[in-house]
Amino acid sequence: MTLNVNRQIDPDVVSVRSSSDPIEQQILAAGNLSDAQVEAIRGFQRRKGLTFGEAAITLGLVRRDSLFLALSKRYNYPVLSFGGDEARFSRELVVGFQPFSAGAEAFRSIRSALATGPLSQGKNAFAVIGAHAGVGATYFAANLALSFAQMAVPTLLVDANLRRPRLASLFGVNPKTEGLVDALTSADARAAPVAVDIVPGLSLLVAGATAPHPQELLSSKEFLNLSQNAQRNYGVVIYDTPAALENADAYVVASRVGSAILVGRRNRTRVNDVKTVVSTLESFQCEIAGTVFARY
DSSP: OOOOOOOOOOGGGSOTTOOSOHHHHHHHHTTOSOHHHHHHHHHHHHHHTOOHHHHHHHTTSSOHHHHHHHHHHHHOOOOOOSSGGGGGSOTTOHHHHOTTSHHHHHHHHHHHHHHHTTGGGTOOEEEEEESSTTSSHHHHHHHHHHHHHHTTOOEEEEEOOOSSOOHHHHTTOOTTSOOHHHHHTSSOTTSOOOEEEEETTEEEEOOOSOOSSHHHHHTSHHHHHHHHHHHHHOSEEEEEOOOTTTOSHHHHHHHHHOEEEEEEETTTSOHHHHHHHHHHHHHTTOEEEEEEEEOO
16 A cells, blocks of 8 residues: 545635644644735645745745744654754754644654554554665654654554664664663563654664574564563564565564555666565564555
8 A cells, every 4th residue: 555645725714713733723823914914825735735834934034043942842742953962963853843834744654554554453653664764764764653652652662783883873862772672682672772852752773782593583582572562562673684685574563553554766676676665574474554655
């Protein structure tokens, strides 16, 4: 199944001051814009294909930093600033650093598709899989997890790419911090060294120590117990995995998790490669929650 994130709204039937977008609601609730300015923002938004927030900021009618602060305080909405402690986070976390951008809106649309699809059916864990390295699987997993946290869903992001882990660097965590490998080789894998609320609502389990035999660890009963425990304790669990056509680790994780999201890159990922990954996942009795192709 391919996630369809296209959504059309007739602007003529939406009143000037009504909105279902929490970011737009916050801008309107501040009461600093006239009706004429709101109309100007929406007109610019439609012409340029922007979100309401990005259009308002581009036109200079709303300050980016003040809106970030208001959102964070009023709604406990995890947004990231460019200064202070949060400066350690990678700018690849567009959902946090650019919550009004078209890229962030795309992640929210995918989040909604998952919420009304697999999540509504009781499936809350997803392995994010790319056929090859460099297609954006880690980028996708991190931003999708952050988007669920922004919806106030307790979310756990797990770095199950034990060969080339990258989530620690994206979130500014010391790569030598204990993580998944340490949990799987300890006496009690259920007591995983999770970084709780690394941003509000989002917890992170990094890869941890170097794994001499990653596939054996991911195939272990300890990993199965850990994944089952995570699914019970969090609203959403997202696993980053290695490239599926380079080793079998991703298939092992997917078989434990039960559901996968395939990530490809336009003009780079071949259709036959995607078909190969899908066929192999199906042989592991893993459901495909969706397929996403990035433009960059």
